[in-house]
Amino acid sequence: MSHIIDRRKNDKGKSTGNRQKFLKRVEHQIKRAIPDIISQESIKDTKSGGSVKVPVRGLEEPHFRHDPKTGKKYIVQPGNDRFSEGDRVPKPQSGEGSGRGKGSNSPQVTEDEFTVVLSREEFLKYFFDDLALPNMVKKLMESTESFSFRRAGYTRDSVPSRLNIKTSYQQSLGRQLALKGVFDKKLKGLEEQLEKTKKKEEREALELEMEKVRRQANTIPFFEDIDLRYNNFERVPIPVTSAVMFCIMDVSASMGQHEKDIAKRFFTLLYIFLTRQYKNVELVFIRHHTEAKEVSEEEFFNSRESGGTVVAPSLKLMDKIMRERYDESWNIYCCQASDGDVWSKQDALECKNLVLETILPNIQYMAYLEINSKERESDLWQAYKRISNDDDFAIRHVYEPYEIWPVFQGLFRKRSEVVS
């Protein structure tokens, strides 16, 4: 007789372990591919969730095999429609040869098509493996940490209020059944003995014994300590802090599509990064040419308005918004992107003072990203250089998309944080 089993309920993810082994094997490739991914358009997808495709190579499993180009081969194929014996047919051009459909039953995989699809979580893990937001610890220490409780199975020992009645009852039932079985068996044995013997004394002794067993069987305690099961809870810290990021972008005439694109990628990265660390992340977009304006994300990246460059108003606007909307409990970050062009040395100087005096004391970290090809040091760069210390204010040059990731990494590399 056959045995029919419904397996659907159990045994899911049998391959998880092997999949992880596989991912581990291509880990360095995935990490290496990340800058590429960031340089590509797909960065938006990583923000919206979903999956990331990483092409991987070098996974051949070598074995001895024939070189398909060599030798003389006879290949039988179906559906002859026009050939006669002895006909000659030109071989297909390009190195393909007769590689396919030779009747080998191992499906050949072309390695360059092989992509690993990472879940968002997995991707972020590789993405941010070695990164930490500067000054995270400082703010976390200040804020009151809170915990939530999450169920985590059962324990045998806890307070009565956590008693799980159903599970305990099941345990008790099992124990009672088991014990009862023992007594029943014993009783049955005694009964058989009783039937066999005729002697009065023995019979009495047996009956006494039986009575004892019956009593025992009836007095199996309903609950014993070993039956009791308590709900178990784990304390899970929940991020309570909020963060706000100010994105300040220069949109003067000198900032072309390329520069804005670079800035956008950088902001996006920062946004993904922040959402991972904080429960609540807000973004403030400020764009400026001669005047500064708070705008929506859409407008931030797409508006074509432009003009001359005065930088200082944007910092002033940021300061104003900060004071109006974000109190002490917020972690404030700022990222400023510009090609470094300023109206005058005076403007640069004003920026420097603003950053130093009103902004830095109130925020966690500020990064200034200069998007130009490093040929010259701009006035803004020179002004900022004097106050940049990397701890809470860092300045960097970026020009090509592939430079973004290393810079980002450099800015946010995990530091050996000393909590004083």
Next chain:
Amino acid sequence: MTDKDNYKAMFCNPNWDYETLEAADEVISRIGKEYLRLKTYPNQIEVVTSEQMLDAYALTGLPTSYPHWKFGKDFVLNQNNYTKGRMGLSYELVINSNPCISYNMENNSTCMMLLVIAHACQGHNAFFANNYMFLDWTSADSIVDYMAFAREYILKCEEEYGEEEVERVLDAAHALMHHGVDKYKKPSKVSAKEETERLKKLTLIKRENYNELWRTLPSMPDVQETSNSDDHRFPKEPEENILYFIEKYAPALPPWKREIIRIVRKVAQYFYPQGATKVMNEGFATFTHYHIINKMFDEGYVNDGFMLEFLKSHSSVLYQPEYKSKFYSGLNPYTLGFNIFMDIKRICQEPTAEDKQWFPDLIGKDWLQQVHYVMENFRDDSFILQYLSPKVIRDMRLFTIVDCEYEDEYEIGAIHNERGYRKVREHLSNQYDRATLVPNIQVTKVDLHRTSKLHLTHYIQKDRRLDANSAKDTLDHIRYLWGFPVELHSKNKLGINETTFEVK
């Protein structure tokens, strides 16, 4: 009568439930037994989801296997293809074990479920239980057990020696999987328990043996160097089971690595008949489900609507694109096998003059008996060589393309005509011969007393040389296991060395 109506109502309802499966299995088993006289292992039918099917794929159908990244890779690959819609999952997967375990996809319709049960649980099952390759080379009783043992053993090794080292050994052993099969010696059948006990005993003994065998005697080095007599030759006979040779004689391999090699070797051995009987196995299973379902129709278990769905699935299984179609990817083993089996039946029942000339032995025989005989005693290459008939060649319009390395053009070697039948048959048989697919490489010599260098010889057949890159990589793996330099000579039919690969 009401009973049959009951069945009919169940089978013709596209939504199946547990009782439907039970009833289907009952009816199908009975027909398989009475009508087709099939002897099978007991069945274990498991209903699984597509995810579980992907898991099953990755472990090539085994319910459990040792952990290895390769299985993860296969899983990722299948999953990619599946989610992109480039690949459908097969409706069933069945493994050669006793009881015979088959996985059926939950989203099959009732009709598909019946087809699958007839195909896998009767067809494949009977094939596993009766074909000589499976009976001789695998032990269906113990494979599931053995894989559980293998898993546990490798997990233990990972714990003790580190995952990386274990992976290294597995990678190397996998590279030689095709060369880890005994084709002439039959493997002994042992259960997992015996296996564990044997292991305990043998590790010690093996070690001693190895000391004896590999004791290098520095005395008289000159004599040994010059005397190239066969007395000192080791191994005495070339050994084609390279994995076995390494497991047995690698000079410096710790016992646990030998055991891992042994595990991989056992798995290779287990899958060896599968590779050699694909056409027959699928052909026979298709032949079986075709007959069983038709019989069910004849006996009134299913209605016309059911049969329409059945025929649609059946013919899509047998779809064989022509060579110039963009869907063409080789001969469909289902089609080829099914056609040959059906033709054997036809020849037994209604032979033509041509058949009388080609298959005198089949004429007038009981078709079922002949089908059984063929199913039990052949493998793909011999099956085709013996039973591919002119009619099947004509029906499929088979022809041979000759691809010679030094020519700019293909030549059409033979087509479906009088002159071509025998040639097509021979060529097709060769195509399924393992020797055509797996290069013939054997261990020919070990420098016993000096370098411990391992010499392999590749016997070139039909001028087919080795792919240099993969050969080099594979040799690296052998080098790792063997622990000493390895050399591979490719020799042509005159015995002259053409290429040498070497790893120092």
